[in-house]
Amino acid sequence: MSDKRGSGSAAWHRWQLDEFVAPHGPASARPPAAAHDPLLAARRERVRRDAAEAERRAGFEAGRAAGLEQGLAEGRARGLEQGLAEGRAQARAEAEAEFDRRCREELEPLRALATAFGEALGELDHLVADELAELALVTGRQLAFDALRTRPQQVLEIVRLLLHSEPAPAGQPRLWLNPQDCRLVERHLGSELQAAGWTLQPDDALQRGDCRLASPGGELDATWETRWKAVKAQLRRRRAASGDSDSKPDDHD
Structure with a gap:
């Protein structure tokens, strides 16, 4: 029995998928039909913008939180330092005032003693x-x-x-x-x-x-x-x- 694949006007060959594509040019030269869908393109653009906006907001919130935390920490440190300085100054002033008051109280009897002693010395030669x-x-x-x-x-x-x-x-x-x-x-x-x-x-x-x-x-x-x-x-x-x-x-x- 003879091989009919070698005879006739149309020779046998392997079937390829692109044989069913309309002969309007190469398939690679035309974008998929979905790329021309305006709704799909708008949806993709909106998703891209939403993702970019979400990323921007996340970065903004993270930066704001970090700045707020740093500001609070610096404010607390500055307030603590100022409070300590004011407390030390007030304590020093109160201690000095108390020391001066006690000095005056202790020196007052001595002045009277010195005066009386001087007067007694002045009268000793007569008494x-x-x-x-x-x-x-x-x-x-x-x-x-x-x-x-x-x-x-x-x-x-x-x-x-x-x-x-x-x-x-x-x-x-x-x-x-x-x-x-x-x-x-x-x-x-x-x-x-x-x-x-x-x-x-x-x-x-x-x-x-x-x-x-x-x-x-x-x-x-x-x-x-x-x-x-x-x-x-x-x-x-x-x-x-x-x-x-x-x-x-x-x-x-």
């Missing part, structure tokens, strides 16, 4: 004998020393007397104090001393209440022992002068 005067001096010295030890703020009065004494020291005086007294004087009289051109200098060799002033014009020893010796010497001179005047005859007799 008591020599032995009693010496006893009063010893007792007064101990009382004054104890008062100075328990109320070291007395050094402020001493420094004020030196600061306002006449004549004022020449040049730029330097005032030596016990380190604890130096801090106390710096706190309460620092501005006055600075305005007068004085310089504070701590000295561990000085006791509480001692001070020493040096200037180009000389040096003043205002230690406790030196001041007390000056008081005793002045009292003895006054008593000696009073005794001499009592022993002289009255010129009008």
Whole structure:
């Protein structure tokens, strides 16, 4: 039996799918029919725009949330720092005011004691004998020393007397104090001393209440022992002068 595929006008060949496509040009040259659907194209464009808008909004919300969180954190940190600074300043001011008030309360009895003691010394030569005067001096010295030890703020009065004494020291005086007294004087009289051109200098060799002033014009020893010796010497001179005047005859007799 002969092979009929090799005979006839139409030879046999493998069937291809594109043989059923209308002969209007290559299939690749024409877009699919769906691409020309306006509704589908509009829907795709809307989906694309919605996706882009959603992405933009998501980025915006994320940026806004991050900025808000950063702003809140910075605001809290700044507010905390400001609050701490104001709290420290207020506490410092209240502590200084309380310290000043207590100093005034503690110094007030000492002023009365110093006044009474000075008046008593002024009348000793007329009221008591020599032995009693010496006893009063010893007792007064101990009382004054104890008062100075328990109320070291007395050094402020001493420094004020030196600061306002006449004549004022020449040049730029330097005032030596016990380190604890130096801090106390710096706190309460620092501005006055600075305005007068004085310089504070701590000295561990000085006791509480001692001070020493040096200037180009000389040096003043205002230690406790030196001041007390000056008081005793002045009292003895006054008593000696009073005794001499009592022993002289009255010129009008």
